[in-house]
Structure formats: C-alpha cells, structure tokens
Amino acid sequence: MDDDLDQALGAVGPRLRALRRQREVTLAALAETTGISVSTLSRLESGARRPTLELLLPLARVHGVTLDELVGAPPTGDPRVHLRPVTAHGMTMLPLTRRAGGIQAYKLVIPAGRRKEPEPQTHEGYEWLYVLSGRLRIVLGENDLVLSPGEAAEFDTRVPHWFGSADAEAVEFLSLFGRQGERAHLRARPKAKRAGQE
Numbered sequence: 001m002d003d004d005l006d007q008a009l010g011a012v013g014p015r016l017r018a019l020r021r022q023r024e025v026t027l028a029a030l031a032e033t034t035g036i037s038v039s040t041l042s043r044l045e046s047g048a049r050r051p052t053l054e055l056l057l058p059l060a061r062v063h064g065v066t067l068d069e070l071v072g073a074p075p076t077g078d079p080r081v082h083l084r085p086v087t088a089h090g091m092t093m094l095p096l097t098r099r100a101g102g103i104q105a106y107k108l109v110i111p112a113g114r115r116k117e118p119e120p121q122t123h124e125g126y127e128w129l130y131v132l133s134g135r136l137r138i139v140l141g142e143n144d145l146v147l148s149p150g151e152a153a154e155f156d157t158r159v160p161h162w163f164g165s166a167d168a169e170a171v172e173f174l175s176l177f178g179r180q181g182e183r184a185h186l187r188a189r190p191k192a193k194r195a196g197q198e
Helices: 002-010 012-022 027-034 038-046 053-063 067-071
Strands: 086-088 091-095 104-110 126-133 136-140 143-147 152-156 161-165 171-178
Touching: 002 012, 012 038, 012 053, 012 067, 027 038, 027 053, 038 053, 053 067, 126 136, 136 152, 143 152
Parallel strands: none
Antiparallel strands: 086 091, 091 104, 104 171, 126 152, 126 171, 136 143, 136 161
16 A cells, blocks of 8 residues: 555656646746745655645646646546456356455346257356346256246355256346355345334
C-alpha cells in the first residue's frame, strides 16, 4: 500500500511540470497566481518536495484540473460493471463480479441451436442457478431436470453435473459459484409493523 502511495505521489511532480509547460507558464507567473514560492514549486515538480493538499488545491484550480487528475487517482464511484464475455463449451459467460475469491456471479447464455448430449463433469465447489429465460436442462447425478424461467437449483459440484438447453431455444440464466463450503445465503427480514398495527 505504501509503495502505491509513493508511486502516486512521485508521479505528481512530472504531471505538474507537464501541465505548466503545456500552458506555457513560468514558475514565477505560477508563484504569483497561486501564492506558492518559486522554490517550493520547483521542488514539487522535481519530486524533492512531497505534495500536500494545501499545495495541490491551488495548483489544480489554476491548471483547471481536478485533484484526481493531478494525482492520477484511479476511477471511482462508477457503479457500472464492464462485462467482458467469454465463450466456452458453446456458452457465453459474462462475469458479474470483479474480485478474485469468494462467491463469483455469472450470466450465462446458451444460444438457440441443436441440443447436445450431456457430458457430466465434477469439480470442487458449490453452485446456484436461476433461469431468466428459456428452459434449462440439468443433469445432476441420476437426476435429469428441466428448469423454467423463475426456477432455481443449487448443488455440490462434486456431484457429476451438466446443463444445456432443454430444447432448440436459447437459454439465459444466472450462476453463483463458490468454493467448497461456500453457499449463497439469502436473508429476509420480517416487514416492519406500521404504527397502530399489532
């Protein structure tokens, strides 16, 4: 963490110098506008002085950039998940989670087309499926099931399993997958009673 901070702060000086040169402003003119001495500005640009908020705020204002741009902060606050689909085994998988480890979420799409013969597989883990559209065929051990939209299934992936389209239509479903022993738990709270209700 300290290395990341040092790298970010170390990059501020060259960024300040580049901004000043782009605007063709001298250190003396910048000092006059910001109230920061020429020697402090020079030391900031060379990396000999550690940047502080008191120094960066007036510089960001004068250069017309945000503090994030000045320090090269990573983008934050964007709630969108940027999906990168992966196609494998005739399915398209869209990861819905970005962090490694823990429970992983995917949206899977099996395109319309001919039905495939089941080839059950096993691996460590636990999976939960929820069908969004189409009809999903699941072969799970000795069971051969068909799930319709709104139906869900959960199973230990050490049991031989396979899923595909139950017919020639496309299927879309969500999958939550965790390591062995990790399961998706839903917690429901009772409705709060309104005033006057017993």
